[in-house]
Amino acid sequence: AQSVTQPDIHITVSEGASLELRCNYSYGATPYLFWYVQSPGQGLQLLLKYFSGDTLVQGIKGFEAEFKRSQSSFNLRKPSVHWSDAAEYFCAVGARAAGNKLTFGGGTRVLVKP
């Protein structure tokens, strides 16, 4: 079975600074990978996903993520954080031919300092 680890529970970043959120997965083959964001009182919104092809994936709100097979990682980055990026971020992994069942990481809460 697949698993996902987000090593950082909380990250605090200054507005305008860069942000990188770590995601490591465990899966025997090439998975498909997602990053979702959850603002307080809201459901999850898709930021980006990797299915195949180019390992650098561009998403909404200026986010990007890079799939690194050798490191079993799918880290999320943003070059310049805005106060509205304060939220909780979830990485998820899906196994191939498994009925689109996703396994989520525990989440990373991002706080943005003015």
Add this chain to the structure above:
Amino acid sequence: ETGVTQTPRHLVMGMTNKKSLKCEQHLGHNAMYWYKQSAKKPLELMFVYNFKEQTENNSVPSRFSPECPNSSHLFLHLHTLQPEDSALYLCASSHGTGDGETQYFGPGTRLLVL
């Protein structure tokens, strides 16, 4: 309305009550999902429905009873719940259950069991 809606947004119930959560998707999707989001635990998949048929029950206790009368509506019937069932219950939908299908989430129902 657009997207995925859930009602009620908040629910308080006693352990002997019976209540139902409702999810409706306006995206023309064929697959719907229930997830449980507890404090300090990763998002857990509970049930998956595809074309109204249940395709996944992730070892969920029988006090949770899902119902999918059509591809647009999904219910979660609750009875004799325990305090540890207090959580945010999220509904999601996707076009199908093929690999990499994006799941679109509703805002959730915050449930408190007393």
